[in-house]
Amino acid sequence: MTTINRNYQKLPGSYLFSTIGRKVRAYESAHPEKRVIRLGIGDVTQPLAPKILETLHKAVEEMGDAETFKGYAPDLGYEFLRNAIAENDYAARGCGISANEIFVSDGAKCDCGNIQEIFGPENVIAVCDPVYPVYVDSNVMAGRTGSFDPASQMFEKVVYMPCTKENGFLPELPETVPDLIYLCFPNNPTGAAIKKEGLQKWVDYANEHGSVILYDSAYEAYISEEGVPHSIYECEGAETCAIEFRSFSKTAGFTGLRLGYTVVPEALTVEGVRVWELWARRHGTKYNGAPYIVQRAGEAVYSGEGRRQIRTQIAWYMENARIIADGLSAAGYEVYGGVNAPYIWLRTPGMMTSWEFFDELLETANVVGTPGSGFGPHGEHYFRLTAFGRREDTVEAIARIRKLH
Ligand code: PLP
Numbered sequence: 001m002t003t004i005n006r007n008y009q010k011l012p013g014s015y016l017f018s019t020i021g022r023k024v025r026a027y028e029s030a031h032p033e034k035r036v037i038r039l040g041i042g043d044v045t046q047p048l049a050p051k052i053l054e055t056l057h058k059a060v061e062e063m064g065d066a067e068t069f070k071g072y073a074p075d076l077g078y079e080f081l082r083n084a085i086a087e088n089d090y091a092a093r094g095c096g097i098s099a100n101e102i103f104v105s106d107g108a109k110c111d112c113g114n115i116q117e118i119f120g121p122e123n124v125i126a127v128c129d130p131v132y133p134v135y136v137d138s139n140v141m142a143g144r145t146g147s148f149d150p151a152s153q154m155f156e157k158v159v160y161m162p163c164t165k166e167n168g169f170l171p172e173l174p175e176t177v178p179d180l181i182y183l184c185f186p187n188n189p190t191g192a193a194i195k196k197e198g199l200q201k202w203v204d205y206a207n208e209h210g211s212v213i214l215y216d217s218a219y220e221a222y223i224s225e226e227g228v229p230h231s232i233y234e235c236e237g238a239e240t241c242a243i244e245f246r247s248f249s250k251t252a253g254f255t256g257l258r259l260g261y262t263v264v265p266e267a268l269t270v271e272g273v274r275v276w277e278l279w280a281r282r283h284g285t286k287y288n289g290a291p292y293i294v295q296r297a298g299e300a301v302y303s304g305e306g307r308r309q310i311r312t313q314i315a316w317y318m319e320n321a322r323i324i325a326d327g328l329s330a331a332g333y334e335v336y337g338g339v340n341a342p343y344i345w346l347r348t349p350g351m352m353t354s355w356e357f358f359d360e361l362l363e364t365a366n367v368v369g370t371p372g373s374g375f376g377p378h379g380e381h382y383f384r385l386t387a388f389g390r391r392e393d394t395v396e397a398i399a400r401i402r403k404l405h
Helices: 006-010 016-030 050-063 078-092 110-120 134-141 196-211 275-286 290-303 304-330 352-367 392-400
Strands: 100-107 127-128 157-161 180-185 210-218 244-249 260-265 335-337 343-347 382-386
Touching: 006 134, 006 196, 016 343, 016 392, 050 290, 050 304, 078 100, 078 260, 100 110, 100 275, 110 134, 110 210, 110 275, 134 157, 180 196, 196 210, 244 275, 290 304, 304 335, 304 343, 304 392, 343 392, 352 382, 352 392
Parallel strands: 127 157, 127 180, 180 210, 210 244
Antiparallel strands: 100 260, 244 260, 335 343, 343 382
């Protein structure tokens, strides 16, 4: 008899953003006259930069000519892109990562979700709380849960590391050593960034205890402060304990094009096995590679012109972040993030729960944000707004929120 993967039934209710979507659709159909502003889901709004567009057109033309046509891409990605990444994202920052250690993909979500497959089912994972939901959900789907404690609503094999205003939204080293440690800096949802000395402590801890750090650096391009590492490989010894995920989504507006990459250093071994071999095997077996034209567009991100245009886009989003943070602070809200990340993490007023504040904002200000509790228990009483909206929407949303309390 056919059975299903019962682990899927252990997943919490429904995915955060589908619940938000349902509520917003219900409100809009009941109030068609209202203009709802969305500062919830972290999708970009600016079109692709001219240099990217020009490169895409050129690559499309190449595909229509027998001389330059490209079929299946190399398993790990085209050399031209992997070399550009190695040079610009790593060598330029003094990190010894080679092109061979870079696996090109269609984005960080897939890689963050799939990476757990190459590790044993018995591993205990640690995640920040609040956290980007993909890390926990993908491990639950794979059955890496242990028993479920209804009182705390937590799984035995998932260690939640509280990130609160008291610890500056930076997790503390866990007393019980986890096997796989998910870290994301600059952080979604809190917008917090970690300094190099702070990250070095995690690298030393992982090397000392034989843990592997899964480092999500999807928002690296938004770092504005000195002393904040852009890559975990800026820390000494990270090549023997860390895998890094990067994305072109927020860096260059590729959420619709799809491109990302994962770094698996050759020096990273677990149980005497090179983890690189396992990820290469998985990539070659289960993944088709990002399209040629998209990889060419990715290469253009590193060109002089591409770089300048993308920097302008990021600065534009970060001006939105400033408008949100300053506007809410001036109105008496407790506001975090928005300096090295496009996310503003605010405390809900008067101890309202995150969902109560969500409902009030939707119904009274017609603004959509993301309830902090959807990211984990320590996200309760917090709320996330993103800087990815249109400028006029961002300005108006803040004006509307300021009228509330
Ligand atoms: N990692 C984090 C922390 C994210 O917030 C996101 C997207 O919102 C991703 C990864 C996904 O990136 P991609 O679009 O490359 O799949």
